[in-house]
Amino acid sequence: MSKKPDIDKFTGIETTGHEWDGIKELNNPSPRWWLIVFLASVIWAVGYWVVYPAWPTLSGNGERGGTKGSMGWTQYDELKEQQAEITARKAAYLTRFEDASFSEIQQNPELYAFAVAGGAAAFKDNCATCHGTGGAGSAGYPNLNDDDWLWGGDINSLHDTIRFGVRSSHDETRFSEMPAFGDMLGEAEIEATADYVLSFTTDAVPTDMGRQTYEDNCAACHAEDGTGDKSLGAPNLADAIWFYGNDRADIMSQIRKPKHGVMPNWEARLDANTIRQLAIYVHSLGGGEE
Missing domain, CATH: 1.10.760.10 (Cytochrome c-like domain)
Structure with a gap:
């Protein structure tokens, strides 16, 4: 004996028999537009499988071991054409x-x-x-x-x-090297030189010791006014652009034991x-x- 269908009393539509917390699922058919789109997608997929390479495991004769497709088109051939x-x-x-x-x-x-x-x-x-x-x-x-x-x-x-x-x-590389003045100057001279260098760009007050130490050890490369020398790769100290830092401690560190970067020769x-x-x-x- 078949079970009597359960009809929703509000809509008059048969339910699927599923119920969650008093909510019943209506047994409505799928919308016709959805069925049309689904069938069209299936037909499109079948056509795509025939025309384009789509099954890499079914044949060993196609591009990279897959089906070739009736058009003979592959993304690899297209890439080669674009690159050419x-x-x-x-x-x-x-x-x-x-x-x-x-x-x-x-x-x-x-x-x-x-x-x-x-x-x-x-x-x-x-x-x-x-x-x-x-x-x-x-x-x-x-x-x-x-x-x-x-x-x-x-x-x-x-x-x-x-x-x-x-x-x-490279044999013709750009080369410059600043000496480690920590091995040549005393700490007081290094501090005074840093203050003198800072006076080029700030309101730091230079001392006679700083000026003399700079002229004796630094001016030959960086020039007396601190503008540097591009033929030697000596930085300009009289602008506001600093390579390894612009505060007093950074400048003193560079005077004591300078850092020297390396750029490869791209030739x-x-x-x-x-x-x-x-x-x-x-x-x-x-x-x-x-």
Whole structure:
């Protein structure tokens, strides 16, 4: 004997027999629009399986061991075509880029845009770890956006610095070394020298000892007025830009036992065109010199 169906007294619709906390589930059919969409999706899926590679385990004759699909299309072939197009466009610019001087590149909008784009990509891959994605640097890593340059900020100087590195293994590397004055000067002389250096940019009051010690030991590289010497890689002490810190303790520490950073020579890793693009890109950041 069949069980009498349970009819909801409010809607007059048969229930499924399920009930939760007095709430009954109505046995309504699925909406027609939903069924149409579902059937269309099934038909679309079957067609997709036939036309495109979709079953990697059913055949060993297709791309990477799967079914080929009736169109013979694969994402790998599409990627190869896109890469070939990019390579061809790049080659067309590279031919002109290789034969042009820096000044010619700067005066040609197309070549300049090509160089900056290539340099930006290379910078993110190779330089951003130390100098930051925007070239702002950090303590011990130069800011490439300002106009303060240890070895010069014109494109040719930037190119040589990138190519040969700083204190790197290259025979033509940029090289400078500040002596450890902690082995030569007394503590009072170091303190006085730090105060004298601070007097270039602050209201610190220099002493005769500080002035004399600076002139005897520091002026040969940093100049008497503290403006430095780019030919020696000697920092400018008369601006507000500091490499290893700008308070008295930082300056005294650098006088006692100076820190010396190392930049690799990128000639060992990057090709000549990429190095030139990097030089143009760094120069374009805003702090480059003419």
